[in-house]
Amino acid sequence: MRIGIVSGVRAELAALLPHAPRTTLRGAPLPVERIETADHALFLACAGIGKVAAATAAATLVHAYGAEHLLVIGTAGSLGAVGRGPFLITEAVQADFGAMRDERLTHYTAGCWPIGPARAEAFRAADLPDLGLPHARIATSDLFVECGVHAARVRDALGATLVDMETAAVAQTAALLGIPWAAIKATTDDADGASAGDFTANLAASARAAAHAAERLIAAL
Template identity: 50%
Template structure:
């Protein structure tokens, strides 16, 4: 299978099969490292932070690599009390897509017409092999969450377990392109007032957890 792996931060990309490559390519501002993992051809790239970067990278990799599976790995903040520190993502929604009204923000399914009755339908991931990790629903938005009140709104309003800045965009691109997608995320922080220091302290270890889990999953495909 031809798999494209996307991360938002370079540390996350470097943690996957570190130091290994069959070749390196540069496409515009996107550096791509190609590796062989089990029987699969894998292209891995750090897209940079945020939904636009993630969507651009997913679209480019789908074309350049003739991708059969889009995968995003790396780190996330935790919104609730779900046990564990590394998760297989089974659903993704976007937490900043919708309508801003006088009585507050109303969420809609990403890409849907944000007028009329509100509904949020998740993007559903392709199931990964069982590697002993719990599943989680992730909320994606173009903001790093440092506010516990906003964290609660995302948890309660969108049934989110985790929050990040890329997964929902990759999921939306994959859906539009008719490709399956999957994701593995390890947590660095609790999306609260300590998020910045916790993210900095835990980035490397969490990146390694997610990367090792992705390697295990790919080996079992």
């Protein structure tokens, strides 16, 4: 299988199979690394942080390298998730798509008209082998959350326990292209006033935890 792997931070990709030989491919608009495993060809792309970057990386992996399955790996903020993970993401929803009404954001399903009765449906991940990981719904936006009040609003409005800046964008890209997706995330922070420092302090360990779980998933596919 040809698996496209997306992250927002290069350290998250570097943590995956760190001792495996990598080939840098430069035929597409952004650099892509290739790793060969016994059963799969892995294509790794990091276009930067945020939804546009993640969607661009995902689309590049599909169209330029024939990825048949998309996998997001890396870190996230916690909206009340129990423990640091890693977590298997079963649903992803965009947290900054909708309509502004009465000084608040009314959430809608990404890609739909943000008019009329409000409904925000999550993108569902592919059915995967059981790795014994806790499951989570993740909310994605172009915001690095350092505000507990905003974090609580997102959690309460969308039923998410994690927040990041990539997964729902990749999930929407996969839905538009008709291919399966999955995501594994470990948390670095609690999406509050301490998030910036906590992210920096915990990035390496959390990235490695997510990558190790992703290695198990890849081996099981």
